Structures are given as C-alpha cells and as structure tokens.
Amino acid sequence: MQPFTPFTAVVAPVDRANVDTDAIIPKQFLKTIQRTGLGIYLFDEWRYADPGEPGKPAAARLPRPDFILNRAPYRRAGILLARANFGCGSSREHAPWALLDFGIRCIIAPSYADIFFNNCFKNGILPVVVDEATIDDLFCRCDPQAATAPMAATVDLAAQRIELADGTVVHFAVDPFRKQCLLAGQDDIALTLTHAGAIAAYEQRRRVEAPWLFADLAG
Amino acid sequence: MRPRTLLDKIWDDHVVEELEDGTTLLYIDRQLVHEVTSPQAFEGLRLAGRHARRPGAAFAVPDHNVPTLGRDQGITDPVSRLQVETLDANCAAFGITEFAMGDVRQGVVHVMGPEEGITLPGMTIVCGDSHTATHGALGALAFGIGTSEVEHVLATQTILQKKPQAMRVVVTGALGLGLTAKDVILAVIGAIGTAGGTGHAIEFAGPVIDHLSVEGRMTVCNMAIEAGARSGMVAVDPTTLAYVQGRPYAPTVGQWEQAAGAWRTLHSDPGAVFAREYLLDGSRLIPQVTWGTSPEMVTDIRGRVPRLAEARDAAQRAAWDKALAYMGVAEGVAVEDLAVDKVFIGSCTNGRIEDLRAAAAIAQGRRVAGHVQALVVPGSGLVKQQAEAEGLDRIFTAAGFEWRDPGCSMCLAMNADRLEAGERCASTSNRNFEGRQGRGGRTHLVSPPMAAAAAVAGHFVDVRELL
Ligand code: SF4
Numbered sequence: 001m002q003p004f005t006p007f008t009a010v011v012a013p014v015d016r017a018n019v020d021t022d023a024i025i026p027k028q029f030l031k032t033i034q035r036t037g038l039g040i041y042l043f044d045e046w047r048y049a050d051p052g053e054p055g056k057p058a059a060a061r062l063p064r065p066d067f068i069l070n071r072a073p074y075r076r077a078g079i080l081l082a083r084a085n086f087g088c089g090s091s092r093e094h095a096p097w098a099l100l101d102f103g104i105r106c107i108i109a110p111s112y113a114d115i116f117f118n119n120c121f122k123n124g125i126l127p128v129v130v131d132e133a134t135i136d137d138l139f140c141r142c143d144p145q146a147a148t149a150p151m152a153a154t155v156d157l158a159a160q161r162i163e164l165a166d167g168t169v170v171h172f173a174v175d176p177f178r179k180q181c182l183l184a185g186q187d188d189i190a191l192t193l194t195h196a197g198a199i200a201a202y203e204q205r206r207r208v209e210a211p212w213l214f215a216d217l218a219g
Numbered sequence: 220m221r222p223r224t225l226l227d228k229i230w231d232d233h234v235v236e237e238l239e240d241g242t243t244l245l246y247i248d249r250q251l252v253h254e255v256t257s258p259q260a261f262e263g264l265r266l267a268g269r270h271a272r273r274p275g276a277a278f279a280v281p282d283h284n285v286p287t288l289g290r291d292q293g294i295t296d297p298v299s300r301l302q303v304e305t306l307d308a309n310c311a312a313f314g315i316t317e318f319a320m321g322d323v324r325q326g327v328v329h330v331m332g333p334e335e336g337i338t339l340p341g342m343t344i345v346c347g348d349s350h351t352a353t354h355g356a357l358g359a360l361a362f363g364i365g366t367s368e369v370e371h372v373l374a375t376q377t378i379l380q381k382k383p384q385a386m387r388v389v390v391t392g393a394l395g396l397g398l399t400a401k402d403v404i405l406a407v408i409g410a411i412g413t414a415g416g417t418g419h420a421i422e423f424a425g426p427v428i429d430h431l432s433v434e435g436r437m438t439v440c441n442m443a444i445e446a447g448a449r450s451g452m453v454a455v456d457p458t459t460l461a462y463v464q465g466r467p468y469a470p471t472v473g474q475w476e477q478a479a480g481a482w483r484t485l486h487s488d489p490g491a492v493f494a495r496e497y498l499l500d501g502s503r504l505i506p507q508v509t510w511g512t513s514p515e516m517v518t519d520i521r522g523r524v525p526r527l528a529e530a531r532d533a534a535q536r537a538a539w540d541k542a543l544a545y546m547g548v549a550e551g552v553a554v555e556d557l558a559v560d561k562v563f564i565g566s567c568t569n570g571r572i573e574d575l576r577a578a579a580a581i582a583q584g585r586r587v588a589g590h591v592q593a594l595v596v597p598g599s600g601l602v603k604q605q606a607e608a609e610g611l612d613r614i615f616t617a618a619g620f621e622w623r624d625p626g627c628s629m630c631l632a633m634n635a636d637r638l639e640a641g642e643r644c645a646s647t648s649n650r651n652f653e654g655r656q657g658r659g660g661r662t663h664l665v666s667p668p669m670a671a672a673a674a675v676a677g678h679f680v681d682v683r684e685l686l
Pocket of ligand 1: 282283327328329348350566567568626627630631648649
C-alpha cells in the first residue's frame with residue numbers, strides 16, 4: 001500500500017443516496033482474479049449506454065456524455081463527493097479497487113456502509129465523514145453547473161483537513177490507528193503477526209475449553 | 220455479573236487481545252471461501268511468502284459462477300472457468316478443503332456451511348460475502364468481510380474488529396398461514412430501513428422466531444445485511460441442537476455433551492441491555508412484496524406502490540421517483556396488477572429444503588402461466604438430492620418449472636441465468652438493486668410460496684388464496 005501523502009485533485013459530485021457496490025462495479029467484472037484494471041468499469045451502468053463485459057475494448061463503449069466521470073476534468077477526479085450510506089450492499093472489495101484504479105483516493109460523504117468503509121482503509125482510500133449540512137454546502141460549491149466548476153481540493157490526512165480551491169476548509173475526524181496505517185502505508189497482516197504469541201496462547205487455552213472447535217488440529 | 224447479550228458472550232470468548240486504539244484482535248473459528256472474493260487474497264499470501272495459519276479451519280466452495288445447466292460440459296464462459304479453476308488450485312496449494320463442482324455437497328456457501336455442520340453455535344465465522352450473516356441463525360457471530368480481510372484471516376486466524384452494538388428485533392404473536400420467515404425480514408427492513416441496523420448486530424427473538432425452523436431463522440438472519448447490520452443472530456435452543464446433531468462436521472459422541480452444554484448458555488441474559496430495540500407484531504403480517512430498487516421499498520400483496528406525494532421528504536421522493544422509473548411501475552398501482560416475466564426460486568435466502576417444499580405445495584397440480592419462465596435452483600447438491608427423494612422435482616417440472624443444478628444463479632446473474640432488460644421477476648433472493656439480476660432487469664423480492672403463486676398466476680397474487 002502506498003503511503004497517503006497530501007494531494008490535490010478535482011472533486012466529482014455523485015448526487016444520490018444509497019449508492020450500492022453493484023452500481024460501483026457490476027457483478028460481471030467480479031470474475032477477475034486481479035486487483036487492478038477495474039477503473040474502466042467503475043459505475044459501468046451509469047457511465048455507458050451499452051452493456052459492459054470484461055475485456056470489451058474501451059473504444060467499443062458508448063459513454064453517456066451526461067455522466068460526471070465522462071466529462072473532461074472529472075475524468076481525472078481524485079475525490080468523490082457522495083451522499084448517505086455510500087457503498088451499501090455486497091461486500092465486494094472490487095468496489096474500492098475500481099475506485100482506486102480510476103484514481104479516487106478520497107471520498108467525502110455523510111455516512112458509509114460498514115464493510116465498504118473498512119475496505120477503503122485497507123486499500124489506501126480515505127473515506128471522510130462530514131455532517132449533512134457541510135455535505136449540502138460542498139455539493140453547492142462543487143456543482144458542475146456552478147461558476148467555480150470544476151472544483152479542486154487538497155486532502156491532508158496528517159492535518160485532518162480538506163481545503164477547497166475557493167478557500168473553504170473542512171476538518172474531519174479519523175480513527176487514530178487507521179490514520180497511522182494510511183499515513184505509513186502499513187500492511188495489517190504484518191502488524192497482527194507481531195501478536196503471534198498472544199494468538200498461540202489463546203488457541204492453547206481455547207483448545208482446553210472448547211476442544212470441538214479444534215477437531216482439525218487433533219492428533 | 221452484569222447480564223450479557225448473546226453478542227457479548229460470543230465476543231468475549233474470542234478476544235485475543237484488546238489493542239490500544241480500541242479495536243480488538245478477534246479469533247476466527249471458521250472461514251468460508253468462494254471463488255469471487257478469494258483469488259486476490261491467495262495472491263497476496265503468495266506474494267508475501269505467507270501460508271494459511273490453520274487451513275483446517277477454512278472450507279471452500281465455488282457457487283457464484285457455476286452453471287445450473289449442462290454441468291457435465293464444464294463452465295463454458297472462459298472468465299468464469301478461470302476463476303473457479305483458480306479456487307481449485309488455491310485450495311490445493313494452501314491445504315483447504317473444497318467441495319468442488321462435481322461434489323454433491325457443492326452449493327451456495329451459506330447453504331453448505333450449516334448443512335455440513337461446519338457452522339456451529341458459538342463460533343465466529345467470516346466469509347468474503349455480505350450474506351455471511353446467515354450463519355448467525357445457529358447462535359454464531361458471523362459477518363461478511365472484504366478480500367483483504369480474507370487474506371488477513373487466512374494468515375493470522377484473527378481479524379481486527381470494533382465491537383458492534385447489540386440491537387434486538389422482537390417478533391411477537393404467530394404467523395398466519397402462508398406467511399414465512401421471508402415476510403418477517405422484509406417487513407422488518409421496510410420498518411427500520413436499509414441503514415436501520417448499521418453498526419449493530421441484530422439478535423432476532425420473540426415467539427415467531429422461536430417457532431421458526433433453523434432454515435427459517437437463516438432466511439431472517441441472511442437479510443440482516445439488507446437492514447444495514449453485518450450480523451444477524453438467534454439464541455441457541457433445542458431446535459438449534461436438534462439441527463446440528465449428526466451433521467458431518469458436528470462434534471460426535473465424545474464431545475457432543477460438552478459442546479451442547481456450552482451451547483445451551485448461548486442466549487441473552489434476562490436484563491441484558493440492547494442499544495436499540497424494535498418490535499414487530501407477527502400476527503398482523505401480510506405477504507410482502509418489494510416494489511422498488513431497495514429492499515426497504517416494500518409493501519404487502521394487498522398494498523399499492525406508493526405515490527410520490529406520500530414521501531416523507533425530498534430525498535425519499537427523489538429515490539422513489541428513480542425507483543418507479545427503473546421498475547417501470549406507475550405510482551399508486553396495485554401490486555396484484557404487476558405481471559411477471561420470470562420467477563426465481565433459490566439463493567442463500569430461500570434455497571433450502573423447506574423453501575422448496577413451500578413452493579412445491581403451491582406448484583402442485585397447477586401450471587406456470589404461458590408467458591412466464593420459472594427457475595427452481597436448489598441451494599446445494601444435498602438440497603437437490605433431498606428434494607428429488609421427496610418428489611419435489613417432479614411436482615415442479617410437471618407444473619412447468621425448470622429444475623436446475625445448485626448455485627447462486629439468478630440471484631446475481633454472474634452465470635448464464637439472468638433477466639433481460641425490462642423483464643420483471645418475482646425472486647426469492649435478497650437484493651432488488653438496479654441491474655442485480657441482469658442489466659435493466661426488475662426484481663421484486665418475495666417468499667418462495669409467493670414466487671410460486673406469481674409463476675402460476677402470471678402476476679403477483681396473494682398466496683393465501685391458493686392454499
Ligand atoms: S445466493 Fe446470492 S446473495 Fe447468496 S451468496 Fe450467492 S450471490 Fe450472494
């Protein structure tokens with residue numbers, strides 16, 4: 001995982017609540033055995049008028065010109081502005097993989113589905129939670145029809161602040177452990193393996209209390 | 220001692236260490252693995268030179284991509300085939316037991332686990348799949364995880380978690396004839412909303428839940444995720460113990476008594492405190508049908524699709540407007556007037572034997588309407604075998620239903636079974652999202668008898684009239 005350093009990027013607003021992971025990456029793209037290459041299928045059904053299939057060349061697709069990520073500066077958006085309960089539905093980690101592969105490294109929304117929220121951190125995406133009033137204000141400021149459009153913003157995780165190009169500053173809270181992992185680009189497994197002693201001790205104790213749970217280790 | 224919830228008890232039993240940041244290193248007893256969410260996890264292990272810490276605690280099965288017709292020809296779609304073959308190869312390399320496509324035990328992962336006794340009360344169970352909540356029906360703490368976490372559990376047999384809050388949904392009274400576990404959970408989701416359980420583990424309790432079979436409880440827990448909760452659970456009772464005893468991976472004679480003794484304590488203590496509680500009167504329930512593109516957009520068979528003017532605020536109105544357009548239904552239309560093109564009976568929600576029995580009871584002696592294609596997809600090879608032994612397959616085929624091989628099938632349409640654009644489906648699965656059963660397809664979630672009734676009537680109909 002790459003360390004999460006401050007970056008500046010265009011903010012793409014996706015103005016609907018309950019965006020589910022089926023919408024973020026439809027199921028036909030879940031057949032991949034890799035993590036990369038999913039960015040071209042991000043929001044596939046909203047982005048293209050023709051049905052998407054894995055491996056279909058980009059030149060053969062029919063992009064919907066009105067979908068935000070198909071429009072000029074937003075094609076390189078790095079920040080997604082979203083509504084409540086973003087990432088609900090299926091647990092597919094392909095959703096953050098697709099977002100990341102497209103170039104999204106930060107999402108700003110009032111709330112997220114639990115599994116998706118977790119999956120973001122594991123893949124170096126920062127899901128920022130801000131209150132509804134702030135979100136409404138951000139949607140106004142980042143409106144593609146607004147005079148100031150497109151809006152860019154700088155995300156600084158260490159300082160826990162997002163600064164819009166128009167000078168608006170949003171401060172956000174983040175779990176200190178997750179912050180540290182993102183900043184360091186740290187691998188969870190390596191960290192947990194430093195607790196190997198405690199895991200082994202737990203197993204030893206549990207095998208006495210509940211031996212039927214360890215039938216695979218018997219003998 | 221402070222009275223504890225069922226969640227507290229299972230959680231406390233699995234704490235390896237509390238970390239300074241407030242997360243817990245939680246021990247995982249079982250990991251279930253399927254082909255879609257695991258390849259990148261195995262690849263990660265391989266790249267880091269790691270092995271599976273306890274391969275015997277993991278069980279794998281291909282389900283999402285497998286065909287439900289013409290199995291002897293293998294998988295024709297090369298992309299699906301590669302994913303299933305990758306699972307086979309990874310299980311062999313990492314020493315994990317797999318019930319591969321030719322195995323009679325193969326089926327939807329959440330049907331297979333309990334059926335084999337791999338899911339046991341009191342366990343912590345994870346799977347890279349949000350419907351892992353299903354397994355909580357046996358008094359376990361089960362939740363879906365992402366692929367990075369699949370890798371983490373394979374490598375360490377633990378997971379880093381924050382404890383969810385406990386929520387209780389109590390269903391009082393008794394269900395009327397023709398009402399099922401599916402109607403209960405759809406009504407709960409309709410009432411509390413798809414984010415109503417976010418951050419919580421929901422314990423389902425009350426007389427209606429007590430009287431459900433373990434299969435019915437699985438249907439209820441399965442859709443806890445559609446209510447926003449990662450886990451659904453039900454206390455252990457004699458019904459649970461009777462279900463578990465004798466299953467292939469359940470404890471045998473020497474350990475059964477000890478295990479059963481421990482499991483009998485797996486219920487919330489009187490006086491245990493829940494962060495949230497919701498009460499539903501089961502006696503007043505009418506068969507449920509979803510009308511929109513979110514499981515909370517639900518009404519009953521006597522009901523109508525809502526009018527936009529009835530929305531509580533602008534956001535709901537906008538969501539309803541989009542849903543009505545996608546579903547091709549007019550506001551205010553009676554649910555019974557909606558004609559269906561396809562019917563799907565199956566999935567980890569409703570692909571178990573009692574689901575097939577309930578659907579067959581409606582199909583018996585009737586015919587699928589001329590314009591309807593109806594699929595019955597058993598949840599596993601063993602469910603299929605059992606159904607055939609009871610003659611259910613003959614009832615279905617005589618009525619014009621198609622009898623298929625087990626898998627996820629049209630629940631998410633990763634294989635060849637899918638809706639075409641604009642087709643309307645009565646489905647016993649769990650998600651009615653846009654495109655879920657095929658691009659442009661329109662899904663209405665119902666119980667198995669309601670689905671069978673829609674198949675024979677050609678439109679939604681109150682199954683109670685056919686009993
Ligand atoms: S049956 Fe449907 S919900 Fe269940 S595991 Fe398969 S795809 Fe997921």
